Amino acid sequence: MAENVRKVVKVFLASPGDLGRERSLAKEAVDEINETIGRTFGYHVDLIGWEDTVSAYGRPQALINKEVEQCEYFIGLMWKRWGTPPDSEGRFTSGFEEEFELALSRRSSEGKPEISMFFKEIPSDKLDDPGTGLQRVLEFRKQMITEKRVLFEDFKTEDDYQKKLRRALFRYLSNLRATNETSPDDSSVAPSAGQTSSKDAPTEGMLSTSALSFLERIAAVAKKKKHIEPFDLARFRLIGQVLHQQGNDEDVMGVHDANLIFRYGDIGQLGPDEVTALADCGLRNISSQTAPLWQWVAHRADIVDFLSLGTFLGSEAVRRGSFRAMTLIKAPLYLDNRGDHRQRRRPIQCGIRSRHPELHQTP
Template sequence: MANSRKIIQIFLASPGDLQNERQTAKLVVDAFNKRWADWFDIQIELVGWEDTFKRFGRPQAQINLDLDRCEAFIGLMWRKWGTPPGGDYTSGFEEEFERALASRMKSTRPEMTLFFKKIDDEFLKDRGPDLNRVLAFRQRVIEEQQILFHDFENLKDFEDKLNDWITHYVKHLKKLEDTTAKADEKAPSLGSVPEKSEATNSSDTLLSPQGAQFLRHFVAKTERDQKAHPIEAVDVARFRLLAGMIGVASNDEDFLGTHDANLLFQSRDALDLSRREMMGLVDSGLDSIASETIPFWHWYDTVKGGDRSYLCVSTLVGPQGQRVGALIAMRLIGEPIVPLEPLGPDDETAKRSFFTSTWLSSRSSERLKTAALQYLSACGEPEDLPALKGEYDKRNYQTAAAAADAIIRINLRLSREPEDLERIRGVVSSGFANFSMLDIEFLRKHGEWQDISLLISMLDRPDTSATLLGGILDDRTLEAVAQAVYAIGKSRFSELCKEKMPPRLLQRILGLASDKEVVGLSDQELTEIYHSDETHVRKAILLKSVRALPKTRLKRLLKEQLTQDRLRYYNVSYWLDLGITLTRKQVLHVLEMSSRKP
């Protein structure tokens, strides 16, 4: 992929007293390129006076030409101001800074930032002319409030802060660059309009060739008579997808609506989407994965190819909603943390702890931390326990419970003593009052078909032993009734599903059904339940469907769902797509995760 990367030149300006920092900056950029260049399709090239010196003996005019070609400017300052280059400026750094600032004021380019190294008190006592100029410059930057700057104390602090800035900068650039690796894909068929005659370098454009061609067709359609050349809903959906993808840093985060995403999924076989467009659909799916209304798994499977680290990396970069979604997706399919390729023996970012420390850092939102804790609760390892205990010890009311749950579940997975699990079950179930369970249990063992209506009616009876735990007691009663009704009616399961009962009871009964009983339902019977007004009823039968039904039947049911004229529910498309796309092992893990309450 190296030949399709966008090269971003960053100019590094500093006086001569920061040689170690300049070498560190070079190492930071090299490490960033090795780690992330393929992911972002962007490679950083650091430009400085050293390069000019090798060729031309360091003439300032040539350095300025190198500066003018750069997209970003990084300035380093400590105690020295620098030597005069000749002309109106007192140092080469001053000329480079003023030149970059003037260009930025005219064209918003280059992006600029400054790093000031901490000055020890002993130097402040006897400043001298150089240090006075440095301090005056720093004060000017503070007062003008035009350039973001950072203070650092040592090389490690500088390395961390520079890496953060470069990562943040490139993440914004990602929206602006054409990251497709398939520039030779065919353009979409949306009618015929003349091609643009001028050539364009696809690596410098905001859109892929497919996206740009589609937009030309789309705009041409808007100028025609709408009765003769109507615009299809799927075309509008793709237009919105592309519009969201070309936003710049000052725009809102891009977001594709649920209906548009489903329209594009419905027409996926007829559309010639670029890789970048499919990545946009992956991002939209991650944004909405918790709602289970946008088909995500098809686009994810298509885009990731053989890259096992795709979701892992997605938890580290991008908008918060997508990072949270990536953690949810990893939890659902049991995706392990895939360590990054080490850059050296002491490279911390190649370790598992790099992921957990990033997820749980002070810079992460509580929402991201909670998603990470829920993932670690399901997939955590013993080595994650120190980070989890550290989060729990913070006593943050928004994350403490999730951290405690993760610690408990990891310890349970380590334990081979059955009494440990039984002890926790006893704690969870303690304190419940007896709510006439003997009657329900008796009917479960000895009841007949006509007793089903009696059991259902018990849910509407007043609770004569109501306490502050009434809500929990009602839930236990519901579960007990569901068990009894299912025990009586499972031999006539298709008839049982048609019995008049509260949706919450039908949901529980569907959850108890065996694979054989679900397979025995006809397509029409399944479709009728898929169209229940209750989301939880639909999800219960969908979870059973993706577990029990072969992919050929799931495809047939999805086709029926997408082509029928009646009202469609998007979580039906989501789950059927999941069952069709994922492997059997992944589907089973999703079902296990879905049965747990986060």
């Protein structure tokens, strides 16, 4: 994506009127996304809600529906209120219901928008005698569970809500970027979190097939005593870092070489460990912002796992950078403790062998 050119992603925020604070927090979260990940990924999230609809002649809900019809991502919030009917003649019992059903209809016919729902925890004393509005909210939530058409999350506090909202937006932008970078004749679906990215170049042994072909080409050039381009030297050093073993001198990707690969390289031709080495360079220099980072991190389908592992694998600078990166995207920190065998396999699946080559050994 061209430098300074950002694609606008329209996100519609739907909720009844009892979640004003949460709507404000959503705008704050979107602003943070736009200033961090959005800027790096080349996207600008445009958050739209009923309060942003321009006054005009006609049925008010119809004006709001136009925004729903154009959005790429629909986010719904619910708490204690269901809302009021949008008019006296329609079949919908609230404006939220009409917006949600419209989004579902578009999703069924067009394949979009993406839909997420968030339910704020209801005080226990309200559940004894919920009243008509709250009862309708409870029925709607139960419907979500029964129909399994839309995934939803519950939240208790404002911090919990913002964290989950940021994560949802980050995941959506990551998947959107992965989909847009897929070639037109590639019909594969963008990988879900926790899987290895399908965009990684095929591997043979410790290196990708692309890296092996590259080494053969460089050997041929060197044999003929021809000039080797700076970019080729940068990738040669990168491959050397991937092949680093204990007992050798520590070798890390330099900022200049990382920028050369970022500017002239094709990420689709890099193996997973090459991408990891480049990401580690960005993490080591995250404070100075002198080396690319998010381009490489976004290439991983298991972004949170990748950064979480970075907090305890690799050099001290990589660990510090991983904590800093997770703080910027408000990512949760968790470790996989499901048994020794799976603990040893997880880092390999996340593509961090170049941080610890010994982890490549089969248990």
